Structures are given as C-alpha cells and as structure tokens.
Amino acid sequence: MEYTYLVLMKKNTIKAYKMKRLNILAINVLFLLVGFFGTAFGQNTSNYDYVKAFDPAFYQKNGTEYRSASGEPGPKYWQNKASYRISARLNDDTREITATVKMDYTNNSPNKLDFLWMQLEQNMFKDNSIGNAIIPLTNSRYGAKGEEFDGGYKIKSVKVAGVDVKYLITDARMQVYLPEVLNPNGGRLQMTIEYSYIVPQYGSDRTGILDARNGKIFAIAQWYPRVAVYDDVMGWNTVPYTGPGEFYLEYGDIDVDITVPSNHFVVLGGELLNPEEVLSPAQQERWKEAKTSDQTVIIRTAQEAAQAFANKDGKYVTWKYRLENTRDVAWATSSSFIIDGARINLQGGKTALAMSAYPQESSGGNAWERSTEYVKASIENYSKRWFNYPYPVAVNVASNVGGMEYPAIVFCNARSRGQALWDVTDHEFGHIWFPMIVGSNERLHAWMDEGFNMFLNDLSTQDFNNGEYYEGPQDANNLALSLTNPILEPVMTAPSGMNERNIGVLAYYKPAFGLKLLREVILGPERFDLALKTYINNWAYKHPTPDDFFHTIENVSGDNLAWFWRGWFQNNWRLDQAVTRVINNGSGAIITIDNLEQLPMPVIVEVTTRSGKTDRLTLPVEIWERNKSWTFQFDADEEIIKVQLDPDKVLPDFNPGNNRWTK
Known part of the structure; x- marks a missing residue:
C-alpha cells in the first residue's frame, strides 16, 4: 500500500539533518580546541553493551514439525483452504x-x-465500530472521510x-456456530451468506468511488465476508480490522459473477470467462492483439467510453471472472474506463x-497512458x-x-503522473510477491510486506528504462536521523500499536x-539474493x-544475525561509530574506533x-562481539593524514x- 506520510518524512528528515549539522559543527570546534596539539580525540562515553547485542538467545522457541528451525515449512506444515x-x-x-x-x-x-x-471489514465503517472510535481528530487516512x-x-x-x-457479530468479526463439529485433517463444509452494503465514498484509502467525467469509478475491495485464518501460531486470528493493519487470508479459488449497468466495463484480478458476452467484436479483437x-494496445477507446456514458439504458449485464490459488479478489467498474x-x-x-483502466482526464502529459x-x-x-508472476492478468485502476x-x-x-505514477504502480504490483504470494500476517507484521516490497521497488526503479526515475543512492547518515529517532516504536510493533505518523517509517x-x-x-548481493529467493520459494502461498x-x-x-534482528527490528537501537585515536608510527598508524551506541x-x-593515496579496510561486525573499543594497525609506507569511517555513507x-580524523 502507498503511504501518504512518506513525503512528509522526507521533509522532516531534511529539517532534522540541518539541525543536527549545527550540533556537529559545535562538536568539531570543541574537538579542535581540545586536541589542537595532539592526534587523539577526547574520550567518549559508550552506551554499547556487547553482551546484550550478541546474546545468542534471540529465538524464543525451537523448530517444530510445522515450522523447521531452518526457516522452511516443517514436514507436517498445514493450512486451511477457503x-x-x-x-x-x-x-x-x-x-x-x-x-x-x-x-x-x-x-x-x-x-x-x-x-x-x-x-467483516466493511463493518469498520459503522458509526459504532472500533475503527471509527479510534480515528484521531487530526488528518487520518483511515475511516470514511468527509x-x-x-x-x-x-x-x-x-x-x-x-x-x-x-451467528454473533462483534464489530468487524462474525462467529458462526457450526451445527456439527468440522473434523480435522480434511473436514469440509459449505457456508452461504446473503448480504448487502453501501460502498463508502472513501474507505480508508482502500476502496471508494471517484467522480469522473464520463461516470463514477467504483473501486471495490473488502467487499465480501471472508474466513479468518486458523493457523498453528495463534489458532484463530481474530485481531479486528481498524484501518492500520491490513489483511491475513487463506488461499483458494474464487469465481465471481458481477452484474452492473450495461454501459459499465468491469475489471477484476482474474481471467474473464465471457468476453463474447460483455465486449464488442472490435474490443474482443483488440483484447487478443x-x-x-x-x-x-487500446482495447476500449476514449470515444467508446464517452458514448457508453451518454447511452445509459437502464439494462444490466453480468461479467464472469475466475482467479485460482488466491487469497483475495477485488474489482472495479465504470462507464468512464x-x-x-x-x-x-x-x-x-x-x-x-498487463492492463490499465482509467478515465479520459487521467490520460496525457506523461500520465496514465504510460501505466501499462x-x-x-x-x-x-x-x-x-x-x-514468476502467477496470474493471467495484472490490472492497474485509476481511482x-x-x-x-x-x-x-x-x-x-487517478491524478498521478510521471515518477509519482511509476512509483505507486511499481510499489503496488511489488505487493504481488509480498503478501499475495508470500502470505504473511499483515494485520500484525506490516513490515513483512510493506518493507520487503519497498526494498524490491528500489532495485526495480534502478532497472526501469535505464534509470529514468532513479534518484541515486541515499545518504544513510541522513536517513538514520529519522529511521532511528528515539520517539519511534520498534519495527516489530503491530501497526495498530504504532503512532499513525510513524507507520511510514516503521512499516x-x-x-x-x-x-x-x-x-x-x-551479506553481499549473492548470498542475500539466494536467501531471499529461498524464502519466497519456501513460503509461496x-x-x-x-x-x-x-x-x-x-x-x-x-x-x-541475531545482533541485527535484535537491534534493527526488535528494538530501536542507534548506531554511532567514532574514530577516537590515531597514532602514526613507522609502518602506518594505530587506529582506535569506538562503538558509542547500542547497535x-x-x-x-x-x-x-x-x-593523497587512499585505501580502504572493512572490519567485520564481530570486532564488537566482546569490545566497546577496537584498536588495529593500518599498514602504510607514508604518514597517514586522514581517517574516515563510512566514506560512502x-x-x-x-x-x-x-x-573523521585529520592530521
């Protein structure tokens, strides 16, 4: 999901960085005065605890027959099907x-x-829902705005x-009491629910209705009662839908019949089963092309959309779709597409x-005409x-x-264009891999889909059209001011437990x-890429x-990597490495560095x-396994005049x- 606070975070980061530079200038002046006649900085107090950082007891449980300690599904792994x-x-x-x-x-x-x-996620939009009750008075993306x-x-x-x-409905959940026990290890039942609801104009930035020139665009999601996941971790996963946490769903096949006004065009994430009934002969040929x-290739033209809007006849037509091995289904419909x-x-x-569905006013000027x-x-x-992408279609809807x-x-x-449209399109389709293929629990672990996806997006943007929209590497020192700000909760906090303004950073x-x-x-790209691909393959569906x-x-x-999981994900630890002493000797210099913070x-x-010759050395993280300060010999055949840590930031x-230390 695109997060509206990301831009704000970038601006706040810049402001914070400017403030920090003033403090750094003051510190450097102090160092200059104190160390004018020597080569050593003043002593620093370290907050680092290597016993805590490298505590081997990171995992709270051993592997089981359901989930192996290797990270693979166990030999008796199971999940239910819907x-x-x-x-x-x-x-x-x-x-x-x-x-x-x-x-x-x-x-x-x-x-x-x-x-x-x-x-029953639509129940969030009831007046007396938990979700409505916890929406702040300040501008929030959740709820049904305005x-x-x-x-x-x-x-x-x-x-x-x-x-x-x-059955008993409690907020956005419904408990259905079975007339007889559903047996384990393959027991099956069929449940039928008849229902209705009013589509919100703006439903928590996930579903809604856009007023377009040639007819409203209905973007329809969270639109049918769905069974909660029953798993080996929590049993029934009944955390209610309140907005920040997204979804956790079982896999299965979904068949859909959607009846709409005859001038509408329906798009759904699945295979269209009756094109000859809903498309004109010309549109069927363009579809094949x-x-x-x-x-x-244009399948339905702007002229055809305008004619459809003008020719509403009060009749209805049914569109039939099917999507297999999926955890959800959504759709959109409009006469304006x-x-x-x-x-x-x-x-x-x-x-x-690849398909795109958009109104005429979204086309032109490097906008939705490039969506596909x-x-x-x-x-x-x-x-x-x-x-490999698993579905027959991939549809981008302007809404x-x-x-x-x-x-x-x-x-x-629908108003996105240029880089903004690339960014949001690439981000949302990156979610096909996390969490549509790798079905993690978004309701509790937003970082396992949003964060993983943003990582994929950076690589994809570098590759797209020779880097058309790539802005180059980021200054990690600058980012650290926001990413490790002490006011943040840990990454592994459930999204419902995060301050809304922090979700963009943390998830x-x-x-x-x-x-x-x-x-x-x-790890390096070769080892990391193999590990991530193994994770995707092991946990697909x-x-x-x-x-x-x-x-x-x-x-x-x-x-x-317990030290890394513990510091970056489980806690909000900060990094502060420092050059504290440099002593030139006949064969180079003895250099001392300190780890001043917890990470x-x-x-x-x-x-x-x-x-002017430069040389680099990388010291492994293990130097901090039992040390707060580390001294090493750097060999050189002439005097060292500068030592810089993390030169590429x-x-x-x-x-x-x-x-930095300078002679």
Missing part, C-alpha cells in the same frame, strides 16, 4: 452492492472446529449445508496480460529477479485510492533499508512468521596518506561528525 463463489449486483445510483457468497472451507488442521470466525452514511454489512442469512445457523503485443493492455513476458516462456508500460516492466523485473494492492489488480491515484522505510543493509553491506524469515536468511547465508555494525575505514550512523 474457496469462494460470489454473485454480486451493483446499483450505481444508490452505491449498494447486494451479493451472495458461497464458501467451501477445508479444515486441514489437526484440531476439530466447533465454530468459524469471519472477517461523509456520514449507513455503512457496514447487512447480513440477511447465514447457512451451513443449506441450514440456517446461529494486446495479449501478443509488447507495445500498449479507457482500457489498454500489453503482453507481459515471464520466465519459462509464459505470458500474462509501467505494469509490464515492473512485473517482468520481479519475475526475473525473484519468482480515488492513493495506492492499494490486491491479487492481480491494484488501485492507484516501509526502516525495514526496507534493513534489507538493503543486509544485501549491500552485511503459505503463512510465514518473522522467525521463519529470520531463520531462512541465517541458514541460507550461513551467518548468525553494532561492520566498520568501513578509508585512510588517506600524505601523498551507507551505514545508519546518526552522528557522522565523529567519523
């Missing part, structure tokens, strides 16, 4: 969706089930095997169809680097949603930068936990000699003013 058949009808005048959902549920657990828990309406589900009936059953073209597409080239000779180009490039990149991801379809802001930027550190500084990720990276890379890191040292050292 497939859905949904028939829905949209009244675009009243904004009401009426629907029937039939769920086929398989209990693969070793436990019998007396009841099921269902997620309107009062009759929100939430109206449940008309709940049946199991055709028989009405008792797009599937084989590396260039964008221009539709275009192009072929996505995948690994192993496979292909998919972006979709195609993004998915081809991730498929080549990490894991009033800032950026939100679903299997095979995403919603992005997105900080974990993404942590993976960048692992890849570029700690499954439910990993943080420990499963940590174990995988360690086992594949061969490094014990250890490798040390990158650049040394300059009298003739790749480490999150929030106080770079003590990283």
Whole structure:
C-alpha cells in the first residue's frame, strides 16, 4: 500500500539533518580546541553493551514439525483452504452492492472446529465500530472521510449445508456456530451468506468511488465476508480490522459473477470467462492483439467510453471472472474506463496480460497512458529477479485510492503522473510477491510486506528504462536521523500499536533499508539474493512468521544475525561509530574506533596518506562481539593524514561528525 506520510518524512528528515549539522559543527570546534596539539580525540562515553547485542538467545522457541528451525515449512506444515463463489449486483445510483457468497472451507488442521470466525471489514465503517472510535481528530487516512452514511454489512442469512445457523457479530468479526463439529485433517463444509452494503465514498484509502467525467469509478475491495485464518501460531486470528493493519487470508479459488449497468466495463484480478458476452467484436479483437503485443494496445477507446456514458439504458449485464490459488479478489467498474493492455513476458516462456483502466482526464502529459508500460516492466523485473508472476492478468485502476494492492489488480491515484505514477504502480504490483504470494500476517507484521516490497521497488526503479526515475543512492547518515529517532516504536510493533505518523517509517522505510543493509553491506548481493529467493520459494502461498524469515536468511547465508534482528527490528537501537585515536608510527598508524551506541555494525575505514593515496579496510561486525573499543594497525609506507569511517555513507550512523580524523 502507498503511504501518504512518506513525503512528509522526507521533509522532516531534511529539517532534522540541518539541525543536527549545527550540533556537529559545535562538536568539531570543541574537538579542535581540545586536541589542537595532539592526534587523539577526547574520550567518549559508550552506551554499547556487547553482551546484550550478541546474546545468542534471540529465538524464543525451537523448530517444530510445522515450522523447521531452518526457516522452511516443517514436514507436517498445514493450512486451511477457503474457496469462494460470489454473485454480486451493483446499483450505481444508490452505491449498494447486494451479493451472495458461497464458501467451501477445508479444515486441514489437526484440531476439530466447533465454530468459524469471519472477517467483516466493511463493518469498520459503522458509526459504532472500533475503527471509527479510534480515528484521531487530526488528518487520518483511515475511516470514511468527509461523509456520514449507513455503512457496514447487512447480513440477511447465514447457512451451513443449506441450514440456517446461529451467528454473533462483534464489530468487524462474525462467529458462526457450526451445527456439527468440522473434523480435522480434511473436514469440509459449505457456508452461504446473503448480504448487502453501501460502498463508502472513501474507505480508508482502500476502496471508494471517484467522480469522473464520463461516470463514477467504483473501486471495490473488502467487499465480501471472508474466513479468518486458523493457523498453528495463534489458532484463530481474530485481531479486528481498524484501518492500520491490513489483511491475513487463506488461499483458494474464487469465481465471481458481477452484474452492473450495461454501459459499465468491469475489471477484476482474474481471467474473464465471457468476453463474447460483455465486449464488442472490435474490443474482443483488440483484447487478443494486446495479449501478443509488447507495445500498449487500446482495447476500449476514449470515444467508446464517452458514448457508453451518454447511452445509459437502464439494462444490466453480468461479467464472469475466475482467479485460482488466491487469497483475495477485488474489482472495479465504470462507464468512464479507457482500457489498454500489453503482453507481459515471464520466465519459462509464459505470458500474462498487463492492463490499465482509467478515465479520459487521467490520460496525457506523461500520465496514465504510460501505466501499462509501467505494469509490464515492473512485473517482468520481479519475475526475473525473484519468482514468476502467477496470474493471467495484472490490472492497474485509476481511482480515488492513493495506492492499494490486491491479487492481480491494484488501485492507484487517478491524478498521478510521471515518477509519482511509476512509483505507486511499481510499489503496488511489488505487493504481488509480498503478501499475495508470500502470505504473511499483515494485520500484525506490516513490515513483512510493506518493507520487503519497498526494498524490491528500489532495485526495480534502478532497472526501469535505464534509470529514468532513479534518484541515486541515499545518504544513510541522513536517513538514520529519522529511521532511528528515539520517539519511534520498534519495527516489530503491530501497526495498530504504532503512532499513525510513524507507520511510514516503521512499516516501509526502516525495514526496507534493513534489507538493503543486509544485501549491500552485511551479506553481499549473492548470498542475500539466494536467501531471499529461498524464502519466497519456501513460503509461496503459505503463512510465514518473522522467525521463519529470520531463520531462512541465517541458514541460507550461513551467518548468525541475531545482533541485527535484535537491534534493527526488535528494538530501536542507534548506531554511532567514532574514530577516537590515531597514532602514526613507522609502518602506518594505530587506529582506535569506538562503538558509542547500542547497535553494532561492520566498520568501513578509508585512510588517506600524505601523498593523497587512499585505501580502504572493512572490519567485520564481530570486532564488537566482546569490545566497546577496537584498536588495529593500518599498514602504510607514508604518514597517514586522514581517517574516515563510512566514506560512502551507507551505514545508519546518526552522528557522522565523529567519523573523521585529520592530521
């Protein structure tokens, strides 16, 4: 999901950095006065505790038959399965969706089930919901902004095997009491729910309605009751939907029939089953052409969209879609859609169809007319680097949603253009890998999808169109002021427990930068890429936990990284390395460095000699395993005049003013 506070964070970082520079200048002046006649800095007090940092007891439990200590699913790993058949009808005048959902549920657990828990996320938009109750008065992205309406589900009936059953709705959850026990190890049932709800104009930046010139755009998500995950970690995962935490869902196949006004065009993340019933002959031919073209092909023109809007006839038509092995489904519909597409080239000779759906006013001036180009490039990149794209289509929808991801379809802001449109498109489609393929629990661990995805986005942006939108490497010293600000909660805090203004840093930027550190500084690209690809392959269409990720990276890379997980993810520790003494001798210099804060890191040292020659040395993080201060000999055949730590500013050292010594 795109996060609106990211831009604000960048601005605040710059402001904080300017303030910090003033302090650093003052410190440097003090050092100059104190050390005018010598080569040593004044003594620094260290907050570093190497026993705590390198405590080997990071993991709280051993591997089990369900989850191996190697990070792989265990030999008896299980998860339940939920497939859905949904028939829905949209009244675009009243904004009401009426629907029937039939769920086929398989209990693969070793436990019998007396009841099921269902997620009713639309109930967040009820006046008396928990989500509405905790929305702050300040500007928040959550809730239904700027309107009062009759929100939430109206449940008309709940049946199991055709028989009405008792149920209890509590906020955004529904407990359904089964007429008989659902047996373990493969027991199955079918549940049918009839319901309706009013689509919010702006639903927590994840679903909503955009007023467009040729008809409203309905971006429809969290639109049917979905079974909660029952797993070996928590049993029933019933944390309520309140806005900040996203979703945790079971996998299965989903068939959808959507009935809409006949002048609408429906896009859904899945295979269109009845194109001959809903597309004109010309559109069917263009659709086929797009599937084989590396260039964008217009499937539904601006003129056709304008004619459709003008020719509303009061009739309805049904669109039929299917998506297999998916955890969710979303869709969008409008009379105003221009539709275009192009072929996505995948690994192993496979292909998919990139599509974009947008109104006429979103086209032109380096805007949505390039959307399909972006979709195609993004998915081809991730498929080549990490894991093949699994769906038949990839649809980008222009809407009033800032950026939100679903299997095979995403919603992005209709006003985005240029780099902003590339960034949001690439980000939302990166979510296909995390969490659509690797199905982590977003409700509790937002960093396992948002942060991982942002890491992928940085590499993808470097590659796109010879770096058209790549802004170059970031100054990690500067970033550290925001990423390790003492007011932040730890990354592993659940998103519902984070101050809303901190979510952009903690769920997105900080974990993404942590993976960048692992890849570029700690492990190197070859070891890290293999470890991440192993994690994706092992947990594709499954439910990993943080420990499963940590174990995988360690086992594949061969490094014990407890110090890193503990400092960067589990705690909000800071890094401050300092050059504290340099003594020239006949064969170079004896250099002393201190670790002044709680986070250890490798040390990158650049040394300059009298003739201007520079040389570098990297010291492993293990020098801090039992030391707060480290002294080493640097060999040189002439006098050393400068020592610089972290010369390329790749480490999150929030106080770079003590990283340099000069003669």
